Amino acid sequence: MATETLLHIPGGTRFGYYTGLPWKRAERSLVEVGGDIRAGMGLHLLVAPNGSGKTTLLRTLAGLSPALQGRVTTAAQVHYFADELRVDPEMKPRTFFRAWFTGASLAAAEKLADTLRLNLATPIGKLSRGNRQKVLLILAEVKAAQSETSVLLMDEPLTGLDAETREQVTQLWATAGTQTLRLVIMHELECVREADSLLTIAGGQLRHATSRSGSTWMETYRTLQS
Numbered sequence: 057m058a059t060e061t062l063l064h065i066p067g068g069t070r071f072g073y074y075t076g077l078p079w080k081r082a083e084r085s086l087v088e089v090g091g092d093i094r095a096g097m098g099l100h101l102l103v104a105p106n107g108s109g110k111t112t113l114l115r116t117l118a119g120l121s122p123a124l125q126g127r128v129t130t131a132a133q134v135h136y137f138a139d140e141l142r143v144d145p146e147m148k149p150r151t152f153f154r155a156w157f158t159g160a161s162l163a164a165a166e167k168l169a170d171t172l173r174l175n176l177a178t179p180i181g182k183l184s185r186g187n188r189q190k191v192l193l194i195l196a197e198v199k200a201a202q203s204e205t206s207v208l209l210m211d212e213p214l215t216g217l218d219a220e221t222r223e224q225v226t227q228l229w230a231t232a233g234t235q236t237l238r239l240v241i242m243h244e245l246e247c248v249r250e251a252d253s254l255l256t257i258a259g260g261q262l263r264h265a266t267s268r269s270g271s272t273w274m275e276t277y278r279t280l281q282s
């Protein structure tokens with residue numbers, strides 16, 4: 057059964073940035089889209105070499121930067137999560153979650169923290185990179201669960217996580233019952249078994265595979281890059 061399109065990137069869209077003074081701006085194009093790209097609920101991987109434009113693309117999908125050409129549409133509440141949590145380093149995860157959530161959502165955040173072995177009482181500035189990532193991941197999951205449908209755009213959320221936690225998180229994404237589109241920038245392709253599609257940037261072109269071309273997503277990635 058085809059799922060409803062939650063993200064549509066029309067053919068002809070270009071992603072990049074502007075340089076120079078406001079009255080003498082020059083475009084720097086990073087990513088071009090050949091044909092229409094549509095994605096529905098599920099897990100979509102964005103995997104591409106360093107510096108190819110993944111973050112620029114994700115920020116544009118989130119509405120934080122303009123597309124150089126074309127217009128992206130999203131049919132749900134969009135939540136963007138950068139690659140680092142930027143908060144007061146003295147704040148503890150418990151206080152952080154209490155600032156965001158109440159009631160059942162707060163209980164869900166605390167339960168997830170327990171599952172992922174995150175200490176809620178350690179100030180965020182004293183947490184390791186991986187443990188700070190857990191705070192972001194929990195925020196993302198509980199935010200997603202609050203809306204009927206949502207689009208989660210996550211920039212390298214698995215960076216710094218140990219193997220067991222990566223496994224738990226990818227399992228959580230595969231089994232979460234929410235109507236959520238997760239578009240996730242990552243480099244750790246070997247830990248993903250189940251995904252709905254893979255996007256990559258090859259030679260400045262956005263390419264999209266909606267099924268695996270081999271037995272793993274890594275093989276699909278290599279095929280799209282070649």
Ligand SMILES: Nc1ncnc2c1ncn2[C@@H]1O[C@H](COP(=O)(O)OP(=O)(O)OP(=O)(O)O)[C@@H](O)[C@H]1O
Nearest residue numbers: 072073074086104105106107108109110111112113
């Ligand atoms: N506003 C900007 N001004 C100047 N350069 C920019 C701007 N935005 C992006 N760039 C450049 O565009 C290139 C792509 O950046 P981007 O962060 O999107 O790549 P990426 O694929 O996410 O990289 P990585 O995997 O290393 O995180 C980089 O060389 C970056 O410095």
